[in-house]
Amino acid sequence: MSAEALLPRLHRHAWMDEDVDAFRDQVRRYVTTEMAPQLDGWRRQGYVPREVWRPFGALGFLLPEVEERHGGGGANRAYQLVVQDELARAEMPANTAVHNLVTHYLIDYGTEEQKQRWLPRLASGELLAGIALTEPGCGSDLKALRTRARRDGGDYVVDGAKTFITNGFTASLLVVAVRTGDAGSRGVSLVVMETDKLPGFRVGRRLEKLGQHASDTAELFFDGVRVPAGNLLGGEEGQGFVQLMSQLPYERLMLCVPAAAVIERAVELTVAYTKERKAFGQTVSDFQNTRFKLAECATLAHVVRSFVNDCIQRLLDGTLDQEAAYMAKYWCTEQQGKVLDECLQLFGGYGYMAEYPIARLYADARVQRIYGGTTEIMKDLIARRLFA
Ligand SMILES: Cc1cc2nc3c(=O)[nH]c(=O)nc-3n(C[C@H](O)[C@H](O)[C@H](O)COP(=O)(O)OP(=O)(O)OC[C@H]3O[C@@H](n4cnc5c(N)ncnc54)[C@H](O)[C@@H]3O)c2cc1C
Numbered sequence: 001m002s003a004e005a006l007l008p009r010l011h012r013h014a015w016m017d018e019d020v021d022a023f024r025d026q027v028r029r030y031v032t033t034e035m036a037p038q039l040d041g042w043r044r045q046g047y048v049p050r051e052v053w054r055p056f057g058a059l060g061f062l063l064p065e066v067e068e069r070h071g072g073g074g075a076n077r078a079y080q081l082v083v084q085d086e087l088a089r090a091e092m093p094a095n096t097a098v099h100n101l102v103t104h105y106l107i108d109y110g111t112e113e114q115k116q117r118w119l120p121r122l123a124s125g126e127l128l129a130g131i132a133l134t135e136p137g138c139g140s141d142l143k144a145l146r147t148r149a150r151r152d153g154g155d156y157v158v159d160g161a162k163t164f165i166t167n168g169f170t171a172s173l174l175v176v177a178v179r180t181g182d183a184g185s186r187g188v189s190l191v192v193m194e195t196d197k198l199p200g201f202r203v204g205r206r207l208e209k210l211g212q213h214a215s216d217t218a219e220l221f222f223d224g225v226r227v228p229a230g231n232l233l234g235g236e237e238g239q240g241f242v243q244l245m246s247q248l249p250y251e252r253l254m255l256c257v258p259a260a261a262v263i264e265r266a267v268e269l270t271v272a273y274t275k276e277r278k279a280f281g282q283t284v285s286d287f288q289n290t291r292f293k294l295a296e297c298a299t300l301a302h303v304v305r306s307f308v309n310d311c312i313q314r315l316l317d318g319t320l321d322q323e324a325a326y327m328a329k330y331w332c333t334e335q336q337g338k339v340l341d342e343c344l345q346l347f348g349g350y351g352y353m354a355e356y357p358i359a360r361l362y363a364d365a366r367v368q369r370i371y372g373g374t375t376e377i378m379k380d381l382i383a384r385r386l387f388a
Contacts, residue, residue, distance in 0.1 A: 010306055011306070011309075013309050015076070015078040015313055015316050016078075016309070020082060024086060027083055027086045028089075031090045036090050036091075036092075043214045046206055047169055047215070048093060049170070050172070053095075055125075056096070056125055057123055057124040057125030058125070062096060063103055063122060064079035066103065066119055072119070072123045077315060078316060081253070081254070081257050081312055084097055084257045084258060089262075091357065091360060091361065091364070094212070094215055095128070095166065098130055098131060098166045099128055099167065100254070101247065101251050102129035102131050103119065103123075104247060105131075105243065105247060108246070109234040109239070113230070114192065114230075114231075118173065127172050128171050129175070130173075130174050130175075131175045132175070132176045133177045134165070135162055136161060142177065142188070142241070143185045143241070145178075146160055146179065147177070147179065148160055148179045149179065149189065149227070154229055156178070156191060156226070156229060157225070157227075158191065158200075158222040158226075160222050163219045163220075165218055166215060166216070167216060168203060168217060168220055172194060175191070176192075176193060180232075180237045180238065180240075181238050187238060189232060189239065189240040190239075190240040190243055191231050193231065198225060200223045201220070201222060202221040203218050203219070204218060207219065209367075211365070211367065249315070249320045250315065250320075252325040252326065253312065253329075254372075255329055255332075255333060256307075257312075258368070259332040259335065260308045262336055263336055263339045266297070266339055266340050266343040267294060273350075274346055277348075293345075293346065297342055297343060300338070300339055304331075311324060311328050322381070326373075326381045330382075333369045337368070341362070344358050344359065344362050347359075
């Protein structure tokens, strides 16, 4: 069964036009033929080399939604989400999702000079971006961050440490959350750093993870790093927390798209496997338990995809509110975990073997409920609105 076979009865939203379909086909072809054969090697080495994103950028796949005058394709954000969908389907890591989130900070808050300086190089793949918020002492509670940026003449001097940073090892541009003022949210700012050969900046350990082995996740250290004051995002101190909060609906939707893609892939893989595997003289797909479990998973695949497609439409219409994004992030990623657990079970022992895609999808999925705001934080935010 293909995802297409699973989905044609879904309502097609206005954003799903023929141009988007044609773009999806191009991306899928490139990812399947040029990238997928290299994925095992990237997993073994623990990262995707930065150079991989150059041809991806040249084809217009890296930042299709950036304005043409800034080096992009001038499309809407659905095109970016289609790229993420296709990458996730092919088990690719989240590097370009993070790259994309950073780009949207520049698009929404950057000064014109900052946009011209960085967007064309981000769109071409010359620069790979990361975002450094989390610190050893704070993750969910970002207001507690301690990395400090002290003004010194025309520069900021940054001291501190970050951890769990996606693209931390491969990125050449970082948006870093720093404290420029007093404790609390009003003292937080975002600064942009080009990190190649930047004095005082150091990448620490590349962290070993449960899954997502092709994605580099690293510790970062800042020891008297001098950043020109012109690199303060938006040019005004103390705006960092507001900037972070305003980007969250899009960031959360960005995590739901791979959830939908991976759920569909898991159902496809499991239908195919259980049709072949025999036990007690019949195929595993003949057991009623298998059929019912997969019927449940296919239903969840439909509902998740419907919800995600609806959120994409609302994003494009400018009506995607924070609550819908919290709900989508928590619910879609929880369904991803549930479906993968059910599907893996139907593979028996083979489901636990790393050479089987279902095992890798299972391990890769676990972090979806943690990063980008944990499930508990999402529920807390929804509940606060309910009881406000
Ligand atoms: C693979 C990976 C990649 C990542 N990439 C990045 C990146 O690129 N950039 C970046 O900045 N960060 C990144 N992170 C960090 C990620 O965003 C944080 O791990 C996440 O926000 C949770 O923070 P924490 O790990 O400090 O957990 P904690 O905040 O310590 O939470 C621990 C537990 O307490 C719960 N909890 C916390 N507060 C509450 C509350 N108020 N109510 C109820 N429960 C609560 C949490 O839900 C969780 O279950 C990444 C993490 C991983 C694992």
